[in-house]
Amino acid sequence: MSKSDIRHLQIADYLIAQIKKGTYRIGDKLPSEHELCDKFQANHHIVRTAVARLINMGWITAHQGKGAFVISRPEVFPYQLSARTGFSENLKEKAVPHRGQLLHHDRRHPTQQECRYLNLETHEFIYDLRIKRFINETPVSLSKTIICEKDIPNLENYLTNFKSLYKILSDHYRISPVRTKSIVQAILPNLEDVLMLQLPENVPLVQIRSFANHPNGHPFEYTLSKMRSDTCHYVIDF
Amino acid sequence: MSKSDIRHLQIADYLIAQIKKGTYRIGDKLPSEHELCDKFQANHHIVRTAVARLINMGWITAHQGKGAFVISRPEVFPYQLSARTGFSENLKEKAVPHRGQLLHHDRRHPTQQECRYLNLETHEFIYDLRIKRFINETPVSLSKTIICEKDIPNLENYLTNFKSLYKILSDHYRISPVRTKSIVQAILPNLEDVLMLQLPENVPLVQIRSFANHPNGHPFEYTLSKMRSDTCHYVIDF
DNA sequence: CAGTGGTCTAGACCACTAC
DNA sequence: TAGTGGTCTAGACCACTGT
Structure with a gap:
């Protein structure tokens, strides 16, 4: 099994591509983890590790009870x-x-x-x-x-x-x-x-x-x- | 729940401390994930995310079928x-x-x-x-x-x-x-x-x-x- | 073959937010 | 209370290594 077959990396990659493409814009809320599970026919765990990757890479922030949002990049x-x-x-x-x-x-x-x-x-x-x-x-x-x-x-x-x-x-x-x-x-x-x-x-x-x-x-x-x-x-x- | 209560972070922190202390030395094999599960009374998943953290931080490398080993730091x-x-x-x-x-x-x-x-x-x-x-x-x-x-x-x-x-x-x-x-x-x-x-x-x-x-x-x-x-x-x- | 790491599913339970 | 993210358990199945 190659790295490129790994489900959570694929999902993360896909979501990043969507953000780059503008499907989700700065400030937008991503679909809930539950919805992403349905969409990708994947487990809660898998979706979460994908989402965690986006957080660590600086694409989104997540807040308990609210959702995950594409980061409005603070001034660097x-x-x-x-x-x-x-x-x-x-x-x-x-x-x-x-x-x-x-x-x-x-x-x-x-x-x-x-x-x-x-x-x-x-x-x-x-x-x-x-x-x-x-x-x-x-x-x-x-x-x-x-x-x-x-x-x-x-x-x-x-x-x-x-x-x-x-x-x-x-x-x-x-x-x-x-x-x-x-x-x-x-x-x-x-x-x-x-x-x-x-x-x-x-x-x-x-x-x-x-x-x-x-x-x-x-x-x-x-x-x-x-x-x-x-x-x-x-x-x-x- | 504070970050410091998170089980996999605690386990990772503990293992790092052990390596620093010399309990596991350069080149040594860590206990298998199964053994670590027993030791910490934790799930396979949790132990694995802790171990993954050590890999990402550069403390150990893991090889399927063999085990995880404290890194013999290559020359920098x-x-x-x-x-x-x-x-x-x-x-x-x-x-x-x-x-x-x-x-x-x-x-x-x-x-x-x-x-x-x-x-x-x-x-x-x-x-x-x-x-x-x-x-x-x-x-x-x-x-x-x-x-x-x-x-x-x-x-x-x-x-x-x-x-x-x-x-x-x-x-x-x-x-x-x-x-x-x-x-x-x-x-x-x-x-x-x-x-x-x-x-x-x-x-x-x-x-x-x-x-x-x-x-x-x-x-x-x-x-x-x-x-x-x-x-x-x-x-x-x- | 047994032992090891690697990926994934199913599902429980918690904490926080909004209504 | 319902919906959301956050942590964890139990267990299946695969791939690789050494015997």
């Missing part, structure tokens, strides 16, 4: 990946409501890997920040940032009423980190990501691991971020 | 995303067996979108190339490239025994395109991608849309590529 925001910009800097030029929420912060010794990344000794200290970011009050990304403590003593003092990390670094330390390298992957969210970002279980995320230097040139910051790419695209200008 | 290849490099140029420095296969080529008029991208009129011509790329004989990416015909007349003549597009451009036209912009997203494969890349249905892919100029500065090439990110990571140096 370009997120510039460059040597100099952070999340807020990127969006504030545009008139986009956005914010960062500090989930957790910690001052601790670095792990061995973090020592390699930031060129530190294990007895030194780092700050470990977990940040959740929103656009239009929709959660779009989770990130974990590790920064050398010696460059930014007493960071804790500035973390109340957190808004933007790069703003704190700029306002209180006059540091504007310089991104040197980013590694890009596509991943599926783990259970924590699913809960934190209120995602369907199989929506793909862009994961970026970035390294940034202190303006004076030494390794300063390591960030791992995971972002939904249905609301935000990374853009690189060369 | 860094793919440099820069202004000047193509696929082959990127990998040939490393001793990695790789090749490109030309699936299809066409000389035709551009669509309206392609006209905008390449600054063309609808009566001009473009080449439309579909290329599938392999690393170690594993298919890793599919791409669609649109190039202005006027800069590369009679491209057809050089497409037999296709190996690398950028090599053809360099050898026969002395053109080395300059990438100006890339847009990065995470997507799920459509049915065609699944078949062509021999993928599990829900493995996330990195999709990159790139624009490149002719060395003399005018828009020259537009490429949409989809790549598995379990075998290849995009790396950007700033």
